[in-house]
Amino acid sequence: MSESSEPTATATAARAFGAHLEDDDGLDGEFGTATEYSDQLDYYSLLGLAQKPPPTDAEIRSAYRNLTLMFHPDKQPSHLRESAELHFKRIQTAYDTLIDPKKRVVYDLLGAEGVAREWGHGGAMGAGGDAERQQVGVKAMTPEEFRRWFTKTMKKRERKAVQELVESRGSITLGLNADSTIRVDEDDDVTVQIPEKVVPMSYAAKYSFQTPLSLPTFWQKVKEEEVQDQQKETPDADIVDEETEDLVHVTFNAGIAGNIVHRRQHAKAQFEDGTEEDMEIPLPPVMVASNISLGATLTPNVRELIGTKGIWNNRLFSTLRDSTVLVETNVLPVPLLRTTVARAFQPIPGIKPFQVTTKTTFMRSLLESPPSFEVHVTKEVAPRKLAFCAWSSGLWYYPDFLLDNFFFRGMTLEDMYASAGDLSSLQIGLISLPKQPLNAISMDEDDAESEEAELRRHLLKKQVTDRAAESWQTFVQVSPGGGGLGLTYSRNLFSGTPANDPVKSEWSDEGYAPMAKMEEARAVRVEVSTTVSPDLSFVWNIKGTRRVGEFTKMGIGIGLADHGILMTIGWSRLGQGLNLPIVICSKDEATHDAAILASIFTWASYLAIEFGYVRPRDRKRRREAAARRHNQLKKLVPKKRAESEQAIQLMTDQVRRRQMREYEQDGLVIDRAEYGYWPPTDRKPRPGFEEPRTTDVFFPVANLVDRGQLVISAKTVKHQIIGFHDPAPLLKKRLKIWYTFQNRSHFVDIADKEGVILPQRSHVCPESEQFNPLATN
Known part of the structure; x- marks a missing residue:
């Protein structure tokens, strides 16, 4: 020894x-x-x-x-x-x-x-x-x-713990005006400087929470009878109690949004020498609410609600039983009732099914106008490629012969003016989903042959490559008010834990897979989006998101928008978010060159911080932790x-x-x-x-x-x-x-x-x- x-x-x-x-x-x-x-x-x-x-x-x-x-x-x-x-x-x-x-x-x-x-x-x-x-x-x-x-049982316990963390969702948005940050003169020379002042100009707050809804015991009795019948039909079946799902979930939501008005009061000051001077005294800002929303969304478990016995087994209800149903109601700003039904259809056996989603929205009395309709159809056309077509009816008007010969009274001019933006539209597009990560392959004693070992190395190498998780989406939209072409592309940059990874479950049907305690470096999720109008004008935005904690993400975006050059900074943690859209250049001076320069400056600053400070600090911490463990x-x-x-x-x-x-x-x-x-x-x-x-x-x-x-x-x-x-x-x-x-x-x-x-x-x-x-x- x-x-x-x-x-x-x-x-x-x-x-x-x-x-x-x-x-x-x-x-x-x-x-x-x-x-x-x-x-x-x-x-x-x-x-x-x-x-x-x-x-x-x-x-x-x-x-x-x-x-x-x-x-x-x-x-x-x-x-x-x-x-x-x-x-x-x-x-x-x-x-x-x-x-x-x-x-x-x-x-x-x-x-x-x-x-x-x-x-x-x-x-x-x-x-x-x-x-x-x-x-x-x-x-x-x-x-x-x-x-x-x-x-x-462990999955149910884990899910309950996660739901307690994210049982409510909220976000606060505060719009800031710092348009003196970037100046563009008449010769298109761009100057970047510290803004003279930063003024809040808009705000928005949203909050929602979910809760189960208790229903009369009649539904529970029906369910118990069905379970008893099933046990009588298959007495020798392998029956293991599963988690009982709630029949209906209700999500209450509320929100408020508006502008921040900065007022000034004119005053005249008189000095001891008898001179006078006109002055403007700033008053406390006023928050003006332009939109207040209050409503609820009901998510019924249709299969559990209607069951499979009696009249519930006919064609209509069996279709609903295999569908996802949502019922949304709003009280403010206007009364609204919207129903959503989503279901997969396979008209020809052997082909990929169509996912069809229909929405019906009631915003006013049926005597004034019919409800608006939306239809969204999605189909997989290739591996990880989805084609979709969406049509929205917008605001409908009753034809004159119905208004003249029946009891429909139609809409007033005020209602028509208030609903002028509710136009019909048609959208056709294609979505490319990211590749799913590959599972690691276990090697037993019999897997030592060269061909299988080489295959394993190839798959593991491919797993690292696929972590880029590239995805994109393109669509064409037309409507009476105009149209446009949109394109969105996103991927992970740098190796490490992706920023958009959901909270992963450690429990599955295969067993338990705990998360590693020593985290690796974190990747950055970059998303580029642009929209081109029929007049060939376009707006674009580049956004990067990175995990900065176990449950916390931070994102920074910059782009050319209708307000000018807009920078957005956001934090999110367990369903709670804070967003700061900042106008750094006014729309009168904004140019594409200035926006690109701002993007390069922001990206270079991030790289300097990430690779000059954050990653060296994290590596040092991991090394120190490993050395302490070894000691x-x-x-x-x-x-x-x-x-x-x-x-x-x-x-x-x-x-x-x-x-x-x-x-x-x-x-x-x-x-x-x-x-x-x-x-x-x-x-x-x-x-x-x-x-x-x-x-x-x-x-x-x-x-x-x-x-x-x-x-x-x-x-x-x-x-x-x-x-x-x-x-x-x-x-x-x-x-x-x-x-x-x-x-x-x-x-x-x-x-x-x-x-x-x-x-x-x-x-x-x-x-x-x-x-x-x-x-x-």
Whole structure:
């Protein structure tokens, strides 16, 4: 056993990671391993079992029986009894967890802490937990049924927690006027300066929150009857209670918008010398509300509401049952009722369905005008390409013969003037969606062939490339009031976490996938949009959005608009937003050259801040965190080494007897085994890491030999195998095994996260490195 502890390693590693920590060996540049290094015991590794394929109950009992015979405290000498008790308790806990199918499911998902939490008070399986509220007992479920039930329970718990964070949404917008920032003279020379003054000129505030709506118990009784009928029809079906969805959700919304008027009062000042002077005294600004909105949106769960029995099973209601329905009502500024129905239609079997959305809006009495209609049709025409067509009727008028011969009274001139902007329109366009991210491919022992490994590398490389998430949209719009051509393009710039990533669920039907604690650099989502009018005039805008926190995003945009050159700054966090549109150049002086210059200046300023300050600061923080983690683990090495040495003493006699039996049967005999860090041979090691840091693991590896075979899974945490310890925390380690099988010497060298099955013919050892069986024991 050899441990390298060069005195120069401390300072070298600290300087390499930008940290100045006492007695720190560093991480050899592998910052990501700091987050993957777990302090929890791996029960599979402890018992010497592979997690995939799952071990059988017989294999678990066999491993437990062998280890308990080896580490039973009553069979050990007094000086090793305390160590034996420690290992025996760990083995007992691992066995109790893995032999219980339901605890094993939770352990595979959440680890030992998850088992203790979910079987404790308030957990899913504890007192007052979700298991007690099940119609079908959890104890009667098979492991597969229990896994589905547990993941659904965790998803429901997670969704509830997220909804509590974003149960309300609000935004505040404050428009500012700083048009003296950019000046354009008669010769089109552009001058950028600090604005003389910044004046608020407009404001807007919106707020909404969602709540479920309780309905009479009649609907619940109908639902219960349908569930009972379903159980009678399929008594042997696999019925697992799912989350009961609310029948109706109501979203209340309110808003106010208007202008900020700055007033001045004329006054005449008289001085002591008798002179007078006219003055203008600024008065407090007045907020004038030009639009006040108040309303609600109802989202009914049509399938749950109407059910499937009786008249609800006819063609009309069955169509509604498979549709998404929204009902929107407004009280202010004018009474409004809007219904939206969305459904997918497949007129010809085998083709991509059409997604059809219809809207009907009632804004006035039916005696005055018919309701307006909107139809939106979308169809997938190619992978990730959607074509759409949208038509809006706008304001309709009753024809004269209806007004003359029936009771319709028509609209007044005041109503027509107020609705002059409600015109019909037709929009046709094409949308390109970003590529979906590829899932990482797990590599088992049988995936080591070159072709499959090359395919995996190609896919992982493609996954990084696809993170650009390019998307675009183009459309043509025509209406009686004009028309135009619009184009929007967006993509992620720089590698890192995308800015527009939603809050990802850590739970899925496949299991649990926790987020990494050490975040990588964040990307910038850039969006360019432009609209060209029939007279070939156009407006454009460039916007960049970046995540600045776990749930916080910040965006900056600049472009040429009707108000002039407009800069927008916005923050958003968990449904709450703050927007600041700033006019930095008046529309009388605004030119495309000035807007482009402002965009370049803004982009250059961002790049200087991002790459000159933000990313170096984040890298330094990650390095310091990784170095601190390494320092903590390194201090535990002597303790872990002592525990492993005591475990080896406890298993020595039994391992020798088992190896002797293998030798007599001409089976698998372990000659030598070492585990730890070896300096790289393909490049020069960093200063302080020239010497290996390894430990002798002959007895722990020989203890894993069972019936002439040694199996170490790729999922096995090697430094948690009984008798192992980690001599080089967070460094890249390897396991080297020399063994004899049928009088031939073999050698295998595997990485820390690779698995191996011995014996193998490909592991022939050179003659110069052959060992005499049992000679090193």
